[in-house]
Amino acid sequence: MLAGNNIIKKFAEQIALDSIDINLNPGEINALIGPSGAGKTTVLRALSLIDPPSNGKVIIDNHQYAFPTSLNKDYEILWPKVTVVFQQLFLWPHLTLYDNIKMPVNQNDLDMDYAEELIRFFNLCDCVQRYPYKVSVGQRQRAAIVRAISLRPKYLLLDEVTSALDVEQIKNLSQCLSRICSEGCGVIIVTHLLGFARHIANRYSFIENGRILETGLIKNLDEPTTKRVEEFVSIM
Amino acid sequence: MNIFEILVQYRQAFLNGLFVSFKLALSIWVIGLIIGSILGIFAARLSKSVGRITTIIGSIITSIPALVFLFWLHYPLQAALQVVINPFYTAVVALSIINIFGVSSIVRSSIIDFPKQYITAAKVCGLKKSITIRRIILPLIIRQILPGILILQVTMLQSTLFASLISVEEIFRVAQRVNAIVYRPIQIYTALAFLFIALCLPLNLFAFWLNKKYKVLTSDQ
Numbered sequence: 323m324l325a326g327n328n329i330i331k332k333f334a335e336q337i338a339l340d341s342i343d344i345n346l347n348p349g350e351i352n353a354l355i356g357p358s359g360a361g362k363t364t365v366l367r368a369l370s371l372i373d374p375p376s377n378g379k380v381i382i383d384n385h386q387y388a389f390p391t392s393l394n395k396d397y398e399i400l401w402p403k404v405t406v407v408f409q410q411l412f413l414w415p416h417l418t419l420y421d422n423i424k425m426p427v428n429q430n431d432l433d434m435d436y437a438e439e440l441i442r443f444f445n446l447c448d449c450v451q452r453y454p455y456k457v458s459v460g461q462r463q464r465a466a467i468v469r470a471i472s473l474r475p476k477y478l479l480l481d482e483v484t485s486a487l488d489v490e491q492i493k494n495l496s497q498c499l500s501r502i503c504s505e506g507c508g509v510i511i512v513t514h515l516l517g518f519a520r521h522i523a524n525r526y527s528f529i530e531n532g533r534i535l536e537t538g539l540i541k542n543l544d545e546p547t548t549k550r551v552e553e554f555v556s557i558m
Numbered sequence: 559m560n561i562f563e564i565l566v567q568y569r570q571a572f573l574n575g576l577f578v579s580f581k582l583a584l585s586i587w588v589i590g591l592i593i594g595s596i597l598g599i600f601a602a603r604l605s606k607s608v609g610r611i612t613t614i615i616g617s618i619i620t621s622i623p624a625l626v627f628l629f630w631l632h633y634p635l636q637a638a639l640q641v642v643i644n645p646f647y648t649a650v651v652a653l654s655i656i657n658i659f660g661v662s663s664i665v666r667s668s669i670i671d672f673p674k675q676y677i678t679a680a681k682v683c684g685l686k687k688s689i690t691i692r693r694i695i696l697p698l699i700i701r702q703i704l705p706g707i708l709i710l711q712v713t714m715l716q717s718t719l720f721a722s723l724i725s726v727e728e729i730f731r732v733a734q735r736v737n738a739i740v741y742r743p744i745q746i747y748t749a750l751a752f753l754f755i756a757l758c759l760p761l762n763l764f765a766f767w768l769n770k771k772y773k774v775l776t777s778d779q
Contacts, residue, residue, distance in 0.1 A: 372678055402684035412679035415775045416697050425693060426683035455777050473683060 323347055324404065324477045324508060326369050329378035331361075331532075338364045339375065340532045346477060346508040351499060353519035353540065354512045356529040357554065362512040363409065365529065366479045369510070370406045371397040382477070402430060402473040409482040409512075411466040413454040419465040420450040427472050437472035444468055444494055459486040467495065471502060478502070480511045484518060496522050516543070516555065528554070561745040568736045575732030578646070582718045582728060585650045587711055590657025597658060598665025609666065616659035625720050628652040632724045649721035657714050664706045668699050673776075698776075705769035712758045712765075729753070 324346040331339035339361050346352050354362050367373035369380060371387065374397075380387045382400055413422050420441075427437050441450055444464040449457045454465070463486045470478060484492050492515075499509055499522055513519050519526060520540055527537040528551045536551045546552045565572060601609040619627070631652045636643060672695065680690040722731035730750065737746045 370682060372682065398681075398684075398686075401682050405682045405684075408675070408679070410675060412675040414676055414679065414694055414698075416701065426680075426685060429686070429689055430684045453775065455775055469683065 323381065323383065324369060324510075325379075325381040326365070326375070327379040327381070329365070329368055329375040329380070331364055331368055331373075332376045338532050339368060342368075342378070342529075342532070342534055344369070344510075344527055344534065344537075346510055348476060348506045348508045349503050350525065351503055351509045351511060351523040353523035353526045354510055354529060355514070355516065355519060355526055355554075360529045361532040362529055363481055364532070366406055366481050366510065366512065370404050370479055371400060372406065402426065402470075402475050404477045404479070405470045405473055405475040406479040407466050407470045407481060407483050409485070411454075411462050413462055413466055413469075415454055418451050418453055419446065419457065419461070422454070422465060423450075423469045423472055426469060430473055432472065432474060434472075436474070437468065440468045440471055440498070443498065444491070460488065460491065463487060464491060467498075471498065475507060477508045477510075480509065480513075482512055482514070484513055484515055492518060519543070559740055559742060561742070561749050564736065564740055564742060564745065565749070568732075571732050571736060572729070575727060575729035578726065579718050579728040579730075582646065582649055582653075582721060582726065583715045586653045586657050586714050586718070589650070589654040590661050590711075590714065591707070593654075594658040594661025595665050598662040599669065601662055601666040602669035605670070612659065612662055612666070616663050619656060619659045624653065624656055624717050625723065627656065628720050628724060645721065645724040645726045648724060649718070649726050653714060653717055653721075656717070657710065660710045660714075661707060664703050664710065665699075668703045672699060672702075701768070701772045701775070705765040705772070708761055708765035708768070712761045715758065716754065 326342055326344045329339050329342040329344075330337065342361075342365060344352070344354075344365065354365060356362055364373070368375045371380060374380070374387070374393060375389045377389050379389070382404055385400065387395065387397075413419070417425065423437050423441070424434060427434055441447060444467065446461065446464055446468065449461050450465070454462050457465075463483055467480075467483055470480075484495065487495065496518070499511075503509060511519070511523065520543060523540045525538065526540050526543050528535050528546075528548075530550060536546055536548050538547075543551075543555060546555055559567075597608070597612055601612040622630075628649060632645060632648045636648075676694050676698065677690060680694050685694070718728055719730040721728050722734065725731070733746050733750050737743050740746075
């Protein structure tokens, strides 16, 4: 299980996350929703220990990290077991899309067959030998998704990865996520597309101002318990 | 006497001058690139100690005109120390110091300003630190610093002409001496200008092309 208990994240004196509790079981998809600036990306960065919390506990299977005492520890063993697709994608610009995918796959002693299958599945065959600056944002987004999934993570954290995808590609992503979840991968997906979240997720967590206001089964998203979530869902 | 006749007649002197100029430039390049890169890396990694010191010294050095610095090392310093150093070595030291701090500044700022997101991506992809340095950081940093370093080395090559003023027998001094004999300033100095255009222009254009390529590569990222 990937869990964050009582996570607090401070930037200088500003509190970005305020006592967040979030759990993710293998095989489960948790949709993290909320307005812009709510702290969704910060939650993903804290859970993946890319930007560890100031206080609280992060549990990744049998590894426990209590903060602040675990700050500056070596978290390398957790990656790519826990991996992230960032909103800005962060593809390496001097490598082609194919090399962006191939290098981490090779370095983690994984086989390229699965990655090749994903490249075909996400219709990247025509552009995979190009550099990131020579392809569209949607193609870069798919390449970043393929790069992460090729590493066979146990927990996959996706930050707004549907922003530049067309409906066909969103459908492909849904299918792919369903497949990897059936194989035991847990996914947290940050999205503004509530329809997509309803379609794919098992659970949801609504975050605002660094606090989780509501969490529950996705089927309950249409009957929220808090007024703020009801307001948000009705707009969307 | 046209320029070709001058070049043929004084070919040995011109070749000797060119050899001294290239030896001087090569010494300045090698010393500057090696020591400057090492200093730049330390300045970036130890920004509060080495970084501050190199920034202060570098700012002072680059504020002094190269010619003044060269003269200062050649005349007052040697007089104060009561030593006489071969002007060639004085020129090597003076221009190398300028090159070292120039290279160090370029290397330091490119390391400090290196986009951290590429390292973050490498981390979450499970790449080891050594692989991240070798396959991600170094190739990108080299692409970033190469144009600046090339332009600086072209400037250093041009600065070797100052060595003529402390009696180093490099190409400009040879040209002056030949001109004193044949008095054909237009031909001689035009030929010298063409020589430097032939040497420097391709390097400058290459630096410009590299810079443009790097900017395109990292656009939209």
